[in-house]
Amino acid sequence: MQYFFTDEQKTIKDLARRVAEERILPVRAELDENEEFPWPVIQDIAASDLFRIFVPEEYEGLGGGCLELCLVMEEFSRVCSGVAISFAASALGSYTLMDFGTDHLKKKYLPDIAAGKKLAAFALTESTAGSDASAIRTTAEKVADGYLINGTKQFITNGGEAELYTIIALTDKSKGARGASAFLVEKGTPGFTFGKKEKKLGIRASSTCELVFQNCLIPEENIIGKPGMGFIMAMKLLDKSRPGVGAQALGIAQGALEAAYDYTRQRVQFGQPLVTQPVVQNMLADMAIQVEAARSLVYAAARNADSGSKDYTESSAMAKVFASDAAMRVTTDAVQLCGGAGYMKDYPVEKMMRDAKITQIYEGSNQVLRNAIAAELRKRKAKTE
Ligand SMILES: Cc1cc2nc3c(=O)[nH]c(=O)nc-3n(C[C@H](O)[C@H](O)[C@H](O)COP(=O)(O)OP(=O)(O)OC[C@H]3O[C@@H](n4cnc5c(N)ncnc54)[C@H](O)[C@@H]3O)c2cc1C
Numbered sequence: 001m002q003y004f005f006t007d008e009q010k011t012i013k014d015l016a017r018r019v020a021e022e023r024i025l026p027v028r029a030e031l032d033e034n035e036e037f038p039w040p041v042i043q044d045i046a047a048s049d050l051f052r053i054f055v056p057e058e059y060e061g062l063g064g065g066c067l068e069l070c071l072v073m074e075e076f077s078r079v080c081s082g083v084a085i086s087f088a089a090s091a092l093g094s095y096t097l098m099d100f101g102t103d104h105l106k107k108k109y110l111p112d113i114a115a116g117k118k119l120a121a122f123a124l125t126e127s128t129a130g131s132d133a134s135a136i137r138t139t140a141e142k143v144a145d146g147y148l149i150n151g152t153k154q155f156i157t158n159g160g161e162a163e164l165y166t167i168i169a170l171t172d173k174s175k176g177a178r179g180a181s182a183f184l185v186e187k188g189t190p191g192f193t194f195g196k197k198e199k200k201l202g203i204r205a206s207s208t209c210e211l212v213f214q215n216c217l218i219p220e221e222n223i224i225g226k227p228g229m230g231f232i233m234a235m236k237l238l239d240k241s242r243p244g245v246g247a248q249a250l251g252i253a254q255g256a257l258e259a260a261y262d263y264t265r266q267r268v269q270f271g272q273p274l275v276t277q278p279v280v281q282n283m284l285a286d287m288a289i290q291v292e293a294a295r296s297l298v299y300a301a302a303r304n305a306d307s308g309s310k311d312y313t314e315s316s317a318m319a320k321v322f323a324s325d326a327a328m329r330v331t332t333d334a335v336q337l338c339g340g341a342g343y344m345k346d347y348p349v350e351k352m353m354r355d356a357k358i359t360q361i362y363e364g365s366n367q368v369l370r371n372a373i374a375a376e377l378r379k380r381k382a383k384t385e
Contacts (some may be wrong), residue, residue, distance in 0.1 A: 001292055003299055012053060012068050016075035019048050028080040031205035032351050037161050038083050044114025045087055054091040056098060059110035065306035066240060070247035070298055077203070077251025078258075081355045084251065086119070088244050089157040089206070095237050096166045096182050099310045100225035106207030109164055121158035123167040123211055124234050126151065127351040128348025131368045132233060134177035138213065140169035146220045147171075147183060149213040152195065159209025160194045163187045167211070168230045180230035185186045191216030196266035202354035205265065240305055242363055246298040249327035249359040253291045256327075256334035256352040260284065263347070264339045276321045283337060287330045293322035315377045317369040324359035324366060
């Protein structure tokens with residue numbers, strides 16, 4: 001399928017593939033086994049300038065959009081989506097600053113994020129607020145010399161490793177989600193520590209950690225946008241980042257398809273390579289169709305988000321839901337096609353199956369996003385009646 005990329009987009013995709021094959025592939029099994037944060041690989045990615053693609057040019061970035069980020073996510077995830085999400089979480093942690101922050105804050109923080117010298121993270125989820133993100137309890141009380149943050153954030157990607165955290169906290173508890181605001185908090189700020197580091201089924205190279213705020217005083221200038229706009233900014237951020245989760249799922253599925261194809265070509269049973277069996281061919285064909293359909297929807301959703309259109313909530317949700325469901329099916333079939341070997345850690349497909357699962361859960365679970373898509377259908381129908 002032809003996707004009509006510009007020369008620059010082709011260069012980014014090729015570069016990301018090279019970094020993935022040369023730097024990530026040799027260490028992926030080890031990173032997965034040891035649940036090690038991939039700092040050496042992050043440094044290689046920084047040296048390739050790929051962190052610059054999601055940062056505007058005036059802050060030492062390359063000014064890429066959602067599509068460029070998806071191309072990198074796809075290529076990294078084809079090899080190791082734990083590394084891929086550690087990279088993309090830095091974009092997630094910086095987007096609110098890029099879109100709503102002051103020039104002063106952008107100049108202060110973005111050049112180091114673009115250079116990959118520092119990682120960022122985004123923290124919305126709490127123990128009481130998962131799918132219902134509006135139930136957050138972390139507070140940011142206005143005091144004479146800034147804001148005093150209290151509360152605990154849960155399941156935060158890049159937690160403990162990032163230097164910069166975008167957090168959503170309540171500045172006015174009485175207003176619920178409409179009383180939420182966004183803040184930047186630097187690692188090392190007194191009163192900000194890290195709690196439980198999670199042990200996970202998949203994406204084990206990435207860090208998932210609790211953030212604990214106990215009377216953590218941050219300067220007034222570290223508020224992003226206006227007080228009370230935090231929840232709206234968070235929802236806009238997730239609309240923009242969901243095609244990236246779709247691209248993560250797409251990359252995992254692509255990797256699994258290739259691994260299953262190679263295995264069935266080499267594996268001989270009943271005197272013939274498995275790939276000559278019509279049932280195996282049908283399974284491979286179905287997997288290829290799922291992957292290509294996911295690719296088309298992810299690229300279309302990313303282009304929609306980059307188009308300047310204000311309305312991309314639905315397309316972003318659709319791309320994320322479709323690609324993650326496809327990744328779960330394709331990776332499960334890849335394990336099936338590799339038989340007993342596919343179940344073993346010597347082959348990459350069991351890791352891909354474990355990694356695929358999270359793409360159905362985070363950044364809005366697929367059930368919750370289906371609810372949102374159905375609500376859009378109802379709204380559109382109501383308009384025509
Ligand atoms: C590895 C990992 C990394 C993460 N990284 C981050 C991060 O960087 N920053 C951050 O802020 N958060 C992060 N999260 C949090 C993630 O976004 C949430 O886990 C997710 O939104 C689901 O919330 P929950 O886990 O509380 O599940 P719950 O909300 O408790 O949901 C449990 C189940 O019920 C279903 N459900 C809930 N409500 C409904 C409904 N109304 N209709 C139908 N079904 C429903 C859900 O789909 C799910 O299947 C991360 C999570 C994980 C596991």
